Amino acid sequence: xxIKSLDPRISRAQISDEPGMEQELKxxxxxxxxxxxxxxxxxxxxxxxxxxxxxxxxxxxxFGKEQYGRxxxxxxxxxxxxxxxxxxxxxxxxxxxxTPDKQYREASPYKVMDRINAYKAKQGS
Amino acid sequence: xxxxYAQAVKExxxxxxxxxxxxxxxxxxxxxxxxxxxxDISFSSMAQDKIGQSLALYxxxxxxxxxxxxxxxxxxxxxxxxxxxxxxxPIGEYDFSLMRHFLFxxxxxxxxxxxxxxxxxxxxxxxxxFKGELKYHKFHGDTFVMQLGKGTAxxxxxxxxxxxxxxxxxxxIFEESPYESTLINEAIWKGEAALKLRWLEAIEPILAxxxxxxxxxxxxxxxxxxxxxxHTENLQPLLEEMTExxxxxxxxxx
Numbered sequence: 409x410x411i412k413s414l415d416p417r418i419s420r421a422q423i424s425d426e427p428g429m430e431q432e433l434k435x436x437x438x439x440x441x442x443x444x445x446x447x448x449x450x451x452x453x454x455x456x457x458x459x460x461x462x463x464x465x466x467x468x469x470x471f472g473k474e475q476y477g478r479x480x481x482x483x484x485x486x487x488x489x490x491x492x493x494x495x496x497x498x499x500x501x502x503x504x505x506x507t508p509d510k511q512y513r514e515a516s517p518y519k520v521m522d523r524i525n526a527y528k529a530k531q532g533s
Numbered sequence: 534x535x536x537x538y539a540q541a542v543k544e545x546x547x548x549x550x551x552x553x554x555x556x557x558x559x560x561x562x563x564x565x566x567x568x569x570x571x572x573d574i575s576f577s578s579m580a581q582d583k584i585g586q587s588l589a590l591y592x593x594x595x596x597x598x599x600x601x602x603x604x605x606x607x608x609x610x611x612x613x614x615x616x617x618x619x620x621x622x623p624i625g626e627y628d629f630s631l632m633r634h635f636l637f638x639x640x641x642x643x644x645x646x647x648x649x650x651x652x653x654x655x656x657x658x659x660x661x662x663f664k665g666e667l668k669y670h671k672f673h674g675d676t677f678v679m680q681l682g683k684g685t686a687x688x689x690x691x692x693x694x695x696x697x698x699x700x701x702x703x704x705x706i707f708e709e710s711p712y713e714s715t716l717i718n719e720a721i722w723k724g725e726a727a728l729k730l731r732w733l734e735a736i737e738p739i740l741a742x743x744x745x746x747x748x749x750x751x752x753x754x755x756x757x758x759x760x761x762x763x764h765t766e767n768l769q770p771l772l773e774e775m776t777e778x779x780x781x782x783x784x785x786x787x
Contacts, residue, residue, distance in 0.1 A: 416566050439569075460571050463680065470676050471571035473669065474578050 442468035443493060444476050445486040454486050462487075538719055541712035542653050543597060544615070545721065548710070548760050549644070550590035551616035554606055555768070556637060557583030558775050562624050575673060579634075582666045589662075593655050607779040611769050612762040619702035619756075621768040628688075631681070632695035635674035636703040639739075640732045642667040647728060652720040675739055682743025693745050700748050704729075704755035 411423045439461040445454035457476040462468035468487040477485055496503070506513065534542075560580035567573025591602035599605060619637065624630045645667055648660040681688040707729040710716065717724045740747060758764070 461569060462571065466676050467680060470673055471575060474575040475571060478578055 439463045441490040442472070442487040443490050444468070444472040445488070446472075446476055446482045447484040447486075448481050450483055454484070459490065460487070465489075537712075537715055538721075539597060541710070541715040541719065542656070542721060543594060543599065544710050544712050545716060546590050546594050546597075546656070548615035548617075550587045550594070550605075551614050552620050552637075552706075553583045553587035553590065555614070555616045555771065556620035556633075557581070557587060558771060559620065559622075559624055560630065560634065563627075563630065568627050576630075576634075579666075579670050579673065582670070586659075586663055586666070589659055593659070596655070603779070607776045608783070611764050611772055614762065614764065614768065614772075615760050616764075616768075617702070617705045617708065617756075617759040618765055619699065619705055619759075621759075621764060621771060622702070623767055626691070626695075628681070628691035628695045629698065631674070631677050632692060632699050633703075634670070635678045636699055636736065637706065638667065638670040638674050639736050640703075640706050640728065642671045643731045643735060644722075644728055647731075648722045651722055656721070678739060678745070679743045682740070682745045689744060692743070696740070696745055697748055701754050702756045704753060705757055705759060707732075708755070708757040708760040710760065 409425050411418060411425045413419050440463075441459045442462050442465070443459055444457050446457050447454045460468055460471040460475055462471055465487055469485060472485050472487050473482075476482070557580045560576060560583065564573065564577040564580070567576055587606070588602055591599075591605050594605065595601055600608075619633060622629075622633070642664075645660040645663050648656055649664075651657040651660065678692065681692050683689070707725040709725050713724050713726075716722055737747065
């Protein structure tokens with residue numbers, strides 16, 4: 409049986425409800441994804457906010473603006489193809505661990521920077 | 534403000550507000566059934582922008598002595614609406630809704646751009662306020678037209694068919710007001726004829742790059758009437774749906 413849904417996007421995709429009958433997506437049926445980064449204020453760094461589906465970077469910008477720039481302050485947006493992001497492997501997450509005697513290398517005093525920045529932002533507003 | 538000036542401004546505000554309310558309502562009908570999630574959200578958000586812009590214009594009318602925005606929006610009959618007929622057509626297939634959005638919003642951005650130095654200061658202020666939203670709406674329309682015009686044979690054909698269907702209706706956006714000379718002489722804005730020229734200049738290169746052809750100018754027959762309350766059979770059902778909740782209890786407090 410083909411799944412029938414109130415959502416026409418699902419009905420249109422002609423998805424079978426039987427296990428193992430999932431079909432490969434054809435080209436144009438599904439777009440690649442783009443990672444969206446937004447900037448709250450000029451001069452500050454862009455922050456990753458999420459993902460959009462889009463056929464090209466222009467459309468990704470178009471969608472990224474409405475998905476992520478609509479509900480809060482935003483002055484600029486970057487998009488990048490998800491496949492262009494090189495990421496470390498979670499299996500290798502031990503590369504981040506340090507032995508206790510090297511803790512002096514950790515910038516732990518700077519943890520207070522979050523609070524200092526929050527205070528500064530509050531003073532500025 | 535003399536009587537003639539006020540009449541001219543009111544007529545102008547009514548048609549602009551009605552265009553936005555009706556098209557905003559139409560476009561909101563895509564909410565939940567848009568072609569993809571991201572576009573569903575974008576199109577719905579722009580529809581919401583339009584309703585908000587119409588409210589701001591109805592508020593200006595209210596300041597000029599007209600009824601409350603809710604009363605104006607929900608209690609008039611169709612002969613009292615001044616929207617162009619283009620905006621009242623049902624949403625149809627997505628190609629039609631996109632083409633209408635492209636043609637209409639390109640005109641909107643220019644219309645408000647021309648009003649940023651209006652002698653009617655409240656309107657000039659609103660025009661400056663709407664600018665950012667309208668720029669995004671145009672960016673959205675242009676990007677989609679380009680994308681689908683250059684897409685597959687089917688997408689190109691659909692966009693061309695929609696352009697052909699919309700064209701004379703879109704020319705109806707620029708139906709002149711009985712107060713056109715007052716509007717121009719009093720520097721309220723430069724008028725529909727000037728807007729139409731700027732609009733053609735703006736959309737021609739975009740459509741050309743997208744590989745779409747504007748119908749031969751010998752065949753142009755602008756669809757007028759909307760500005761004087763003459764509408765198609767499509768408006769009344771929309772008004773009935775839009776006012777359904779309001780009519781249950783017109784005096785309800787929220």
